[in-house]
Amino acid sequence: MNVLMIEDNESVSEMMQMFFLNEGWDATFKYDGKEGLDTFLENPxxxxxxxxxxxxxxxxxxxxxxxxxKISNTVPIIMLTARDSESDQVIGLEMGADDYVTKPFSPLTLIARIKALHRRSEIGDHTADGNERSDEQFDVETEHFRMNTKTREAYLDNQPIDGLTPKEFDLLYTLAKKPRQVFSREQLLEMVWDYQYFGDERTVDAHIKKLRQKIEKVGPQVIQTVWGVGYKFDDSGVA
Known part of the structure; x- marks a missing residue:
């Protein structure tokens, strides 16, 4: 795995370098936001x-x-935030981050989050049915909605839902493959983010908000809130 860590605290970077090496990962460290972005843009x-x-x-x-x-909707991003910056965490998720880890953090926690996020991305890139499946076959197909996990494409009434990040796509797929089934936030955290629920529901809510915004650009809303419980996919009301 090639990891780009953009972190201005050199002691944190030095600590994580040892853990990355232990995992056999290649890591590049940048201590300035503009420099980190330029490094990404050189070879996205x-x-x-x-x-x-x-x-x-x-x-x-x-x-x-x-x-x-703006360049890539597929590269996974984990944000590192201060423990008391709740608004920053939500805004970061809304900007397109897939997950966040609060500071101070355990290196093992960050490694576990990276592995979980990378594993979900790999599942999206290499579907369980192998290479024999045609790109035109859909893993989810209803009267109004289709998804293909191999091409990472989703359509509502034949209109592509563009710009989905890895986590937004996985979240939509988890809901859509079981239409009208209600999922709690805790269940979605375990199924989509691949880690146990620790009382923080903002991750799910922020991604649902962004997902709805992208769906509404092409058609009616199909992600419904079940108050006091969670969320469900339901396109039965689409005209």
Whole structure:
């Protein structure tokens, strides 16, 4: 795995370098937001993962995340935020980050989050049915909606839902493959983010908000809130 860590605290980077080496990963460290973004832009396809601090010199993490997402909707991004910056965490997710880890953090926690996020991305790239499946076959297909996990494409009434990040796509797929079934936030955290629920529902809510915005650009809303419970996919009301 090629990891780009954009972090202005050199002691944190030095600590994580040992853990990355232990995993056999190639890691590049940048201590400035603009420099980190330029490194990504030199070869966007190179990176399997970006960890991104919010408070960076020259260019803050929010801006870096926004610019990365203009180039790539597929590279996974984990934001590193201060423990008490709830608004920053939500905004970071809305900017396109797939997950966040609060500071101070355990290196093993960050490694586990990276592995979980990378594993979900790999599942999207290499579907369980192997290479024999045609790109035109859909894993989810209803009267109004289709999804293909191999091409990572989703359509509502034949209109492509563009710009889905890895987590947004996985979240939509998890809901859509079981239409009208209600999923709690805890269940979605375990199924989509691949880690146990620890009382933080903002990750799910922020991704649902962004997902709805992208769906509404092409048609009626198919992600429904079940108050007091969670969310469900339901396209039965689409005209």
């Amino acid at each position: 396809d190179k990176w399997d993962m970006i960890t991104l601090d919010l408070n960076l010199p020259t260019m803050d993490g929010m801006s870096v995340c926004r610019e990365v997402r």
